Amino acid sequence: MKDRYGTDVLSTDWRAPRRGRAQDTEAVTGLVVEDVDTGWVGAVVRVEKAGGMQVVHLEDRRGRTKGFSLGPGFLVDGRPVVLTAPTAERRAQVAAAQKAASRTASGSVRVTGQAARVASGSRIWVEGRHDAELVEKVWGDDLRVEGVVVEMLDGVDDLSALIRQFAPTPGRRLGVLVDHLVPGTKESRIVAEAERVSPHVRILGHPYVDVWQSVKPARLGLQAWPVIERGRSWKHGILAELGWPHETQADVGLGWKKILSTVRSYSDLEPTLLASVEELIDFVTVPSDRGGSA
Template sequence: MRNERPHDYRGAFDAGGTRTVRKREIPEVPAEPGLVVEDPASGFCGAVVAIDARDVTLENRHGGRRVFPLRPAAFLYEGAPATLVRPSPPGAGGAGSGTAKPAGPARSASGSVHVANLRARTARAARIWVEGIHDAALLETVWGHDLRVEGVVVEPLHGVDDLAAAVREFGPSPARRLGILVDHLVDGSKETRQAAAVASEHVLVTGHPYVDVWEAVKPSAVGIRAWPKVPRGTDWKTGVCDALGWGEPADGARRVLGAVTSYRDLETPLIGAVERLIDFVTAAHEG
């Protein structure tokens, strides 16, 4: 006979035999500028930029703003229900006086609103593919914070020679979107033909015009006037390192990747391509 542990009902009923209902405590969180919360009804996530007696204004990572009423337990803060309240006025509690203007929300390396005390979201089924490890490293440096907020995983392909087969194996669907970042996406290139072959309702291919993702880093960021011209038929990274005296491509990679600290170090075509991919793979999950 199996031994079963008896249930412990202590505290579940009051003296009259009526079941005790315990209400969960919902914390009140001061809506300080920059505080990041989510409206669970719409899925809108953003930082507090304004608050009054009735409403709070949130700004998402794209600069979009929405106004929400201040209702009890109406928001999610760090994944749990919370009630937003107006912060104490300057000088309250003996903290001093003055009318200093609140600082704007902190920004991540991509320029989006920085989520304080971030706990990474469970990874989505959607993915972003990039051509190689250097592309993945750049995305992590600049968009890593955003990707963890959104629960998006970036995977290097190590080339796009058999892209169609890889996409078929992945099996894109409405809940399993796929974004692909491709180098040298220009008219007439093999990359453009491969992209056209796999693009669909659930697959978005974006890219930049540069031969290699290194070239999408602004020359000034790595201390050069311009990227050197590499003869056709020569490996681009090898040719660059030879022309600049950087040693082997591995040495050049450390120099280039180490020079990037934010989106300001990247050329606009790469920034736009990555932002479109993040929007695409997360759109199916937004309210």
């Protein structure tokens, strides 16, 4: 006889939330989470005790940091989690892995037992946050040893004026990394004018629409980066082609975190970007720069 009422609803986990029950997840550095109450999305930068409670600090895509009580009320990839403090065992595993690495992500021999150099007067400018995060991930160890600071620009439209304001000197050099630097573009005309401002500036770039493209597509399981038609937001279009959330700026930030997480070392980046960044680092770390000050 057919049961017109179906199975017994009480035999299942009928009280389970639509997204599933929250799972304990360690708040390890770099984990991207969303606070359910405020909608704040950011990567874990640290966990600390404050006022008798444990607080997790999340940094959003604009570099703003906000603290939240460790525990329930967070989402990771849309699923509820209960954030917990990293265990001593996990911290020890991370420390052991770092100690075992003999080279930096850029391929340089890792320098141990040496404090980061006080920032020199020279700088490297990049166009945006994603550029800065990629440079930090691959070349961060080298730059700290050399005392070179990477700073973000909000585009390059006013590059000549910014260079004049910086006032480069032989001991206070400036390197600039520009996106989509190909002949005939607006960027190429801006760079041609800016290069005349000072002989102590080196401006280099890469041909990609966005620094995302400098990550080898194979790292994402692709043969090539998708082609996005004119008039469509390139980043949102890429995320859509990848089948990832792509409607909001938060989706863009999360998408970039996923892409950045696939970069293990310089070998995961295209040679054009590698050559430009390496040349800029060489330019701003000439011996005469050692006398500069921040």
